[in-house]
Every structure is written in C-alpha cells, then in structure tokens.
Amino acid sequence: MSIGNSPEDERPFEDVSEEARPSIGRVLKDARLAAGLTVDEISTATRVRIAIVHAIEADDFAPCGGDVYARGHIRTLARAVHLDPAPLLDQYAAEHGGRPAPTPAAPLFEAERIRPERRGPNWTAAMVAAIVVVIGFVGFTAVKGGGDSSDKTQLAEGATASTSTSAAPAPKKTKPADPKPAPSDSAIAAAPQDKVTVQVSAPNGRSWISAKDHNGRMLFDGLLNKGESKTFQDNTKINLILGDAGAIELYVNGKKIEDQFQPGAVERLTYTKGDPQVG
Numbered sequence: 001m002s003i004g005n006s007p008e009d010e011r012p013f014e015d016v017s018e019e020a021r022p023s024i025g026r027v028l029k030d031a032r033l034a035a036g037l038t039v040d041e042i043s044t045a046t047r048v049r050i051a052i053v054h055a056i057e058a059d060d061f062a063p064c065g066g067d068v069y070a071r072g073h074i075r076t077l078a079r080a081v082h083l084d085p086a087p088l089l090d091q092y093a094a095e096h097g098g099r100p101a102p103t104p105a106a107p108l109f110e111a112e113r114i115r116p117e118r119r120g121p122n123w124t125a126a127m128v129a130a131i132v133v134v135i136g137f138v139g140f141t142a143v144k145g146g147g148d149s150s151d152k153t154q155l156a157e158g159a160t161a162s163t164s165t166s167a168a169p170a171p172k173k174t175k176p177a178d179p180k181p182a183p184s185d186s187a188i189a190a191a192p193q194d195k196v197t198v199q200v201s202a203p204n205g206r207s208w209i210s211a212k213d214h215n216g217r218m219l220f221d222g223l224l225n226k227g228e229s230k231t232f233q234d235n236t237k238i239n240l241i242l243g244d245a246g247a248i249e250l251y252v253n254g255k256k257i258e259d260q261f262q263p264g265a266v267e268r269l270t271y272t273k274g275d276p277q278v279g
Helices: 016-020 024-034 039-046 050-057 067-080 085-095 123-144 149-167 183-189
Strands: 196-201 207-212 218-224 229-234 237-242 249-252 267-272
Touching: 024 050, 024 067, 024 085, 039 050, 039 067, 039 207, 050 067, 067 085, 196 207, 196 237, 196 267, 207 229, 218 229, 229 237
Parallel strands: none
Antiparallel strands: 196 229, 196 249, 207 218, 207 237, 237 267
C-alpha cells in the first residue's frame, strides 16, 4: 500500500486571478454606461456599427471580420469611453493567440477614416489653354483695331476729363459707415426673440456633437473640428449632446454660456427661448 497524493490532488491549480478578471466586453460596456452613453450614441461617435458594438460587449468578436478589425474596434471603443486601450488589447492578444500578422490593404475601423482624395480635373492644363486663347484674342483685337487706337484713346481721355470736371463742383456728403458685427457673431447678435438660437464652436479642439429640435428631429450629428462652429435655431428648444464639452464654447440667444465644462466630459444640455439658463 503506497502513501502519496491521489490523482485528483495532482491537478494543476486554477488561475483564480484570470477568472476574476472581467472580460473585454464587460469592461467596455461598464465604461459606456458610466459615461452615460447609449449604444446608438457610441455607434454614432465612433462609426462602429450598432450590431458590432453589441457583439463586442457580449465578447463575440466574430462579426468584426478578423483580429485586425477586432483590435481596431476595441481601441476605438475604449478611447470613446476614456479608457486606456493597451490593457484590453493585451488581454485580447492573450485570449486569441497573440498579435495578428499585418494584413495588407485592410484599413482599420477608427473613429475617423482617412479617405483618399478624389482626383479632380487637370486645372493646370485648362488654365494654360485659357491663357493661350486670351492672348490670341488680344493679339487679334490689337491688329484689327490698330488704326483706330489713337482715336479711341483720345475719346476715352476726353470722357474721363469731362466726367471728373462735372463731378468736382458737387462733392457728395457721405455718412460714415455703420460698424458691422463680425460675420461669426452676426447670426447670434440678430437672434429673434421668439426663437431659441444656439451657436456651438470648438476653439480648443474637436468634439462630436448632436443637436435636435423640440420634435426630436436631428439638426446635426458628427464631428466639429477645431476652429469650426455650427448655429442651430428652433421655435421652442434645442437639445444638445457634447462628446467633449471641454473643447466647446456655447452662445445661447446672443449670450455666452460660462459653464466650466471639463475636458473629455459628456454633457447633455437643453436650451429654450428664456435661456441662457439651462432648461
């Protein structure tokens, strides 16, 4: 009779830490809910399809179409909810066989895709052809009307002299021009009292924004790049969602909103005709 451990006692210990670690989908979903974003909103902000967002949050990466695309989606969704994507990508590599080999001619699904520039017509050749035609027309006109050039010059000088002489005795009094507001402020300064007017600008960086009228109709949904601005108007109210409120300046009914929005914060705002108080 031998004394020793039974086969059951020789089984390898289970890695409790790996089992306790939340999955990639659970981490992304919890971060999205903590940011107060719906699946529709995160899909709009990242341009990752709704079905793929649902699948990733359920730890199903098959709809992504491969490891390269899955890693790109994980990175994009993590950044949208203000997470560091590196730990999630390392976890994905550990669970799915390491980093994939580079795939040629396969773009990653990022929030902003770099689109190739469209080739336009050859404007240089067109301009050269136009210049040749103009030079030829001028030369032809000069040759044809060379005999009458002196008469035309004298006639033009006489007309100019008579015009300046007749206009000299009666100078017109001109009023100083009224100063006009800058084009960027004119729409806000002239905001009608019976409507709500909201101007959204991004002087400090870019931000995804969404604007709807009182009926829920979408007025704008997309990225506002640094230096750009949008103006929205409705009879009753404007509903806004700001993806990065710290990059945004707001003017409501001609008055600047002085709220101290934090960088990276998602803000939901409603403005009415009686604002700048948030409705």
